[in-house]
Amino acid sequence: MRISRGGVFVAAVLAGALALTGCTPGGSTDPGTDVIKDTLIVGKSFDLATADPARSFETTGGIFGRAVYDTLLTFGKGDSTTPIPMVAKSYVANDGATEYTFALRDDVVFSDGTPLTSADVVFSFDRVKNIQGNGSFLMEGLSVSAPDANTVVITSDKPNTAIPAIITAQTLGIVNSKVVKENGGTDAADASTADTAEAFLNTTSAGSGPYMLETFNTDTETVLVANPNYWGDPAPYKKVVLKNATAENQLTDIQSGTIDIALDLGNDQLPAIASDPNLAIESSVSPTLFFLFSNANPEISKVTSTQAFRDAVKYGIDYNGILELAGQGAQQTPGVVPSIFLGALDPSDATVRDIDKAKAAVASLGTIPAISLEYPSDFSVAGINFGTVAERVQANLKEVGLEITLAPSPIATSLATYRAGTEQMGLWLWNPDYPDPADYLVFAPGNIVGLRAGWSADANSDLVALANKAAVTTDNAERKDIYREYQLAMNEAGVFVPLFQPSASVVASKSIKGAVFSAVFGIDLTFIGK
Amino acid sequence: MLLRFIISRLGSAVILAIGIILVSFTLTALLPGDAASSRLGERAAADPEIMAATRRRYGLDQPLYIQFFVYLGNLLRGDLGTSIRTQKPVLTDLAQFAPASAELAIAATVIAIIFGVGLGIIASLRANGVIDQGLRVVSLGGVSIPIFWLALIAVFLFSITFRIFPSSGRLDPGQTPPQQITGMYTFDSLFTGNWVLFVSALSHLILPALVLAAPMVGLLLRFTRSSMLEVLGNEYVRAAEAKGLPAHTVVLRHVLRGALVPVITVLGTAFASLLAGTVLVEQIFGWPGIGAYAFRSASNLDLPAIVGVTLFVAIVYITVNLIVDFLYGVVDPRIRRA
Numbered sequence: 001m002r003i004s005r006g007g008v009f010v011a012a013v014l015a016g017a018l019a020l021t022g023c024t025p026g027g028s029t030d031p032g033t034d035v036i037k038d039t040l041i042v043g044k045s046f047d048l049a050t051a052d053p054a055r056s057f058e059t060t061g062g063i064f065g066r067a068v069y070d071t072l073l074t075f076g077k078g079d080s081t082t083p084i085p086m087v088a089k090s091y092v093a094n095d096g097a098t099e100y101t102f103a104l105r106d107d108v109v110f111s112d113g114t115p116l117t118s119a120d121v122v123f124s125f126d127r128v129k130n131i132q133g134n135g136s137f138l139m140e141g142l143s144v145s146a147p148d149a150n151t152v153v154i155t156s157d158k159p160n161t162a163i164p165a166i167i168t169a170q171t172l173g174i175v176n177s178k179v180v181k182e183n184g185g186t187d188a189a190d191a192s193t194a195d196t197a198e199a200f201l202n203t204t205s206a207g208s209g210p211y212m213l214e215t216f217n218t219d220t221e222t223v224l225v226a227n228p229n230y231w232g233d234p235a236p237y238k239k240v241v242l243k244n245a246t247a248e249n250q251l252t253d254i255q256s257g258t259i260d261i262a263l264d265l266g267n268d269q270l271p272a273i274a275s276d277p278n279l280a281i282e283s284s285v286s287p288t289l290f291f292l293f294s295n296a297n298p299e300i301s302k303v304t305s306t307q308a309f310r311d312a313v314k315y316g317i318d319y320n321g322i323l324e325l326a327g328q329g330a331q332q333t334p335g336v337v338p339s340i341f342l343g344a345l346d347p348s349d350a351t352v353r354d355i356d357k358a359k360a361a362v363a364s365l366g367t368i369p370a371i372s373l374e375y376p377s378d379f380s381v382a383g384i385n386f387g388t389v390a391e392r393v394q395a396n397l398k399e400v401g402l403e404i405t406l407a408p409s410p411i412a413t414s415l416a417t418y419r420a421g422t423e424q425m426g427l428w429l430w431n432p433d434y435p436d437p438a439d440y441l442v443f444a445p446g447n448i449v450g451l452r453a454g455w456s457a458d459a460n461s462d463l464v465a466l467a468n469k470a471a472v473t474t475d476n477a478e479r480k481d482i483y484r485e486y487q488l489a490m491n492e493a494g495v496f497v498p499l500f501q502p503s504a505s506v507v508a509s510k511s512i513k514g515a516v517f518s519a520v521f522g523i524d525l526t527f528i529g530k
Numbered sequence: 531m532l533l534r535f536i537i538s539r540l541g542s543a544v545i546l547a548i549g550i551i552l553v554s555f556t557l558t559a560l561l562p563g564d565a566a567s568s569r570l571g572e573r574a575a576a577d578p579e580i581m582a583a584t585r586r587r588y589g590l591d592q593p594l595y596i597q598f599f600v601y602l603g604n605l606l607r608g609d610l611g612t613s614i615r616t617q618k619p620v621l622t623d624l625a626q627f628a629p630a631s632a633e634l635a636i637a638a639t640v641i642a643i644i645f646g647v648g649l650g651i652i653a654s655l656r657a658n659g660v661i662d663q664g665l666r667v668v669s670l671g672g673v674s675i676p677i678f679w680l681a682l683i684a685v686f687l688f689s690i691t692f693r694i695f696p697s698s699g700r701l702d703p704g705q706t707p708p709q710q711i712t713g714m715y716t717f718d719s720l721f722t723g724n725w726v727l728f729v730s731a732l733s734h735l736i737l738p739a740l741v742l743a744a745p746m747v748g749l750l751l752r753f754t755r756s757s758m759l760e761v762l763g764n765e766y767v768r769a770a771e772a773k774g775l776p777a778h779t780v781v782l783r784h785v786l787r788g789a790l791v792p793v794i795t796v797l798g799t800a801f802a803s804l805l806a807g808t809v810l811v812e813q814i815f816g817w818p819g820i821g822a823y824a825f826r827s828a829s830n831l832d833l834p835a836i837v838g839v840t841l842f843v844a845i846v847y848i849t850v851n852l853i854v855d856f857l858y859g860v861v862d863p864r865i866r867r868a
Contacts, residue, residue, distance in 0.1 A: 041703040050617070057571045132580045134571035192583055198617075215706070218616055219627075219826070220818045223704055241704040249816040252697040256689040259703065378829060412831040413563040419575055433573065448576045 038238040040512070040528060043250035043259040046242075048218045052201040053173035054127045057134035059431075059522050062170045064242060067224055067525040069173025069207035072102050072121065072152070073164055077527045080287070080340060080435045080519035083164040087116060087174060087208070088152070097159040097474040102152045110176040110208045111227045118146035123177035125154075126187035131195055135171030138434070159472040161479065165436040168520060176206040210235035210526050220244055224525075236529030247383065254279060254507055261515050262507040263523055266383010267327025270505060278510055283329045286504035287338040287519045288381055289430045290326075292317070292373075292393060292497040293423075296445075297454025301424040303368045305454065308361045309402075310494030313425075314351055316358035316400040322392055322499055326384055329503025335487025336430075336440045338501050340519055342476065343437040343483025351491060358400035370403040374417060375427035377408035382502040389499070390427050421452045435520050437483045441467045443496055444486075455495050463489050539855070543848045547841060548602075554840040555601065558833050559594050565831040566590050569614055588614055601837070610841070611834030615827060620838035623823060628842060629713025630700060631808050631819035636714075637739035638804060639797075642746035647793065649747070650754025651781065657759060665751060672748020677807050681741045681814040688737055695737040698816030701730045738815040742807055746800045753796045757789035764788070791858060798854035 048060040053069045056062075066074075073083035073091070088102035108116040122144050129139035141157040154163055166172070175185070185197030205213035210232065211224035222242045226235040245253055250262035251269050255276070265273075273279050294304040294313055303309050319332050334345035373393065375386040387408055394404045404425070408414070417423050430449065433439050442449045444467035446457025457464050466489060470482045490496060506523060508515035514527040566584040567575045574580045585591040589600065604611060610620035653665040689697035700715055701707060708718040708727050715731035761767060762785055770780045809821030820839060827835035 039704050049615070057574075132574075132577075132583050134574045136580070137573040137577070219823070220699075221703060239704055243699070243703045244818075245698060245816050246813070248814070249698045252685050252689060253816075256685075256693055256697040258689075258697050258699070409562070410829060412565075412568045412829060413561065416562060416564040416567055419564075419567055430572075442572075448573065451576075 037511075039241060040237040040239070040261070040525075041241045041243055041259045042261045042523070042525070043243050043245040043253050043263060044522075045246055045250070045264045046218060046244040048222065048244075050198055050202060051205065051213055051216045051222075052198040053170055053175060053207075054124070054131050054135070054195075055133040055198055057171055060242065062521045063523055063525060064213075064222060064224070065170030065173050066209070066521045067211040067240065068205045068209045068213060069170065069175065070108065070116075070209050071170070071173055072104075072167045074168050075435070075518070075520055075524075077514070077524070078284075078516050078518070081342065083168050087121070091164070093161075093163075095474075097161045097163075097472075098156045100154045100156075100163050102154070104150045104152065105231075106150055108208050108231045109229055110179070110206065111212045111229055112176065112179065112206075113229050114176055114178065116174060116176075116208050117149045118152045119149070120174050120177045121152045122146045123180070123187045124174045125172060127175075127180075127185065127191055127195065128171055130187060130189055130191035132192035133171075135169065138166050138169055138171055159474050160438075161474050161476075162434065162436040162438040166434045169434050170521070173207060173209075175201075176208075179206040211240060214239070218244075235526070240525055247380075250507075254509075257509075260509045260512050261523070261528075264382075265505055265507050266380070267329070267503065267505075268383045270328075270507075273507060279507055280510050280512075280515075281505055281507050282516050283503050283505040284517050284519075285329060285331050285339060286382060286502050286517070287340055287432050287435070288501060288504075289333055289336065289338055290381075290384075290389065290499040290502070291333075291336070291428060291430065292499060293426050293428070293453040293495055294497075295421070295424050295426075295454040296459055296495050297421065297456070300422060300454050301371065303365065304371055304424050306365065307494070308364045309368075309371075312358045312361035312365070312400060312402055313397065314358075314491075314494040314497055315354040315361065316397045316402060317351075317393065317497060317499070318353050318396045319350065319499070320353075321396070322389060325388055325392055326500045326502050327382075329505075330500050333498040333501050334491075335484075336443045336490055336496060336498050337437045337483055337487060338432070341432075341435060341437050341440075343480045343487070345484060345487050349484075349488065349491075351497070353396075355400055362401040368403075370405045371424050372405045372407040373425040373427060374407045374409065374414055374423040376411035376414045379411045381429060382504060384502050386427055393427065418452055421454050423452075426453070432519070437479070438471060440483075441471055441486075443490060445495075450495075453495050460493060463493065536852075539852055543845075543852075546848065547844055550840055550844045551602070551605070551837055552598070554837050555598055555833070556594070558831070558836045559597070561831065563831050565614055565833060568831050588612075597833075601834075610838040613827065613835040613838075614832045615830045615835065620834050623835065624820070624838060624842055625710075625713060627818060627820045627823040630817060631812070631821065633714035633716060633735065634738055634742060634808060634811065634817060634819060635801070635804055637716075637735055638742035638746065639801065641739055641743035642750055642800070643797070645743070646747040646750025647754050647786075650751045650793075651758060651786065653751065653755040654758035654762065655781070657755075662755075665755075669748040669751040669755075672744045672746075672751070674748075675744065677741060677745060678810050678814060680744055681738070681811055684737055684741050685814065696734050700734050700818065701727065702734075705730055738811050738817055741815075742804060742811045745807065746804055749796055749800050750793060753793050754789065757792045758785055761785045761788040794854055794857050798850055801850050 044060055046060050047058040049058055050056050053065050056065055070087045072088040074086040076084050087104055087108050089105045091100055091102040093100045104118060110116055125144040129136055143155050145153045180197050183197050183200035186195045202216050210227055210230045212227045214223040214225045216222050221244060224240040226238050243259055247264040247266055250264055253259040254262040270281060294310050295301050296305050298305040323330050323332055331339055332350050334347060334350035337344045373390055375390050377387055390406050394406055397404050418426055418428060441447060444450050445455040445460045445464050466486045470486050473479050473482050504517045506515050506517045513529060518524045566581055570584060589597060613620050613623055616623055649665050653662045656662045685697050688694045708715060708722050708724055711718045711721050716735060719727035719731050767785055770784045812819045812821040824839040
């Protein structure tokens, strides 16, 4: 059979292409060596919405923001409890914790070489406050002023010991006010409509961090390059690529050497790479809190709003069994404050399963209809699927005589019912907005999450008083005690049943140094390579 | 005649498109859930002022019928609205993601035609022989093996174990895409003479395209074989052979042409299933195409993006059907005359 010239050409092109592509795919690392390459590639399942720090409040935005925008204070490697100096070299608080004075370093410059002054801090903070974005609540009750070029004063309308932790948030990253103003930014009261700097900040960064934005894409990858004018130690990588990839893609990418770090691998995926000599797995407990609630509003359910039902749920759950589902490294959370924060309860304070108590509570309820348990069906964290946990809860409660109907729905739908406070029972999670126990006062009656469980402020005035006291207590030892008291009272009430904190793992090529999980930022890129 | 045919098809296509917009718009808007709320974080969603501002920003504070007519009005001006999730015009998003899917679909279709039709011809010429039996097994495998399984095996073998092809994406991480001409990186890198990018784009394309092509290869192989066998028995084929025409002329010009009509029909149908398969393949290979975009838009109740994608997919289907109808006429002039 004769092969035509066209056929030969096609075959040659195909063969050539196959030969050319038969090289090792992507990846910037050389597993097993200590050589730092120019480019670091990080796999992350994106929830990225914007590169404008004032509008950003997503996990991926935190990773990006930490590397690009400096904050007054930050956290050291692997720590999320004690804020340390960054742009501010020191700070003092008044006795009532209503006024914090920050002394700024005088050698901090933005990526264009402009010195960072207190005016930039005031502009950045006021912009966050007035832009009415996801992170505007951070500035609630706060005002900021600049007595001189190197001093910033934050004043709170009530005692607020969480301020040092709050200002580590990437939303409060400091922008170059001159550049942002020139590109449509404003910190005026009408910033929610008048500020048009987002489009600019999605293409060009205006920060003083070790990296600068090169390209920003919420769906594929976002690329950072080293800031040549960085005031601190130079960034170890010339380029950092944040690659959007599902956990499944991250697994294959890290195995094939396409990425250097995988941030979203779940416990179910780790065994596949546990024996890989080129990869290192760094696991620690995550601050994410999985919890269950029974709606306290009788208009939503006459059953779940009773103390007997709450007791039945509280004592009917097999916490150890659920921990097994959550996988290795997960911890039962004894109270609503995760174990890594001040005031967290001791493991010995945790509720334990008591089938007799649960059955007695069920018996006191008489005949009751099945109760629906709602949860997001298309959402998982650290490989933990809500559906799996909900099924276990259903099985546990059936053992003590409670009929639970599972009512999963996509998160966009279930989030609406959850936020409207119309779920009879719900299985949800809470990620810290800032690393301080004050963030967990949202679970108190009348507060945001409390209301989602139909728990109004007048339902438990003692708990409300306790939460209010916790919010304004300034002495750390006192805070610790009062948060413990608050959580024990919350557990007693039983509207919320804290379940567990999953483990969080960072999987990295062994050649990568410093890739550790951060409870605040997910991962702090500025530590990697150092 | 042809013009009337095209105008009538285009007219019905426009009516169909409006119907599709109405249905997708209404159904999406009526879904339980709140697009404004899903855009906001926990604290912001609890603030009525921020919620109201977000609703105003995306026009969600208007009654549904007004939203619909505003959308239609904008559509007439070529504006598909702004995605709530990406904050970019939907048209810009589609221009980014649709070429990625198109590139994958075209590559898979080309592979499927080359291998499906080629092997089908060989199978028919060696009917009931060992080669034919072997190809039947191949065909059965192509059609019956689940595409996600095939994709996972392909990644395991060629990306993880042998590291021949990359496991995900369209380019190596950090590579700047070529200047957009078609949006398909292989073509654009070729047009701009960027060989490094071309190699990268091609190496990322091959594996997902092969996986996506597999069911179509099986289908085309079977249909080409049976259609060829049917035509091979016709007297005009024997007459051509009797006239002493070379075998390849008989096969390619007489038999294949007659056998192509049912194959084209199957190709049209297969293209539809290929689009569905694209969603899965895109997911497994981290291919940032229209399927991934549609999924993320739906998860966020991003109404403009959902309607935009629906409209786009509908237009693709309508266009493919038009092309198939047109090809019938090209392959078999009797159909054109009818």
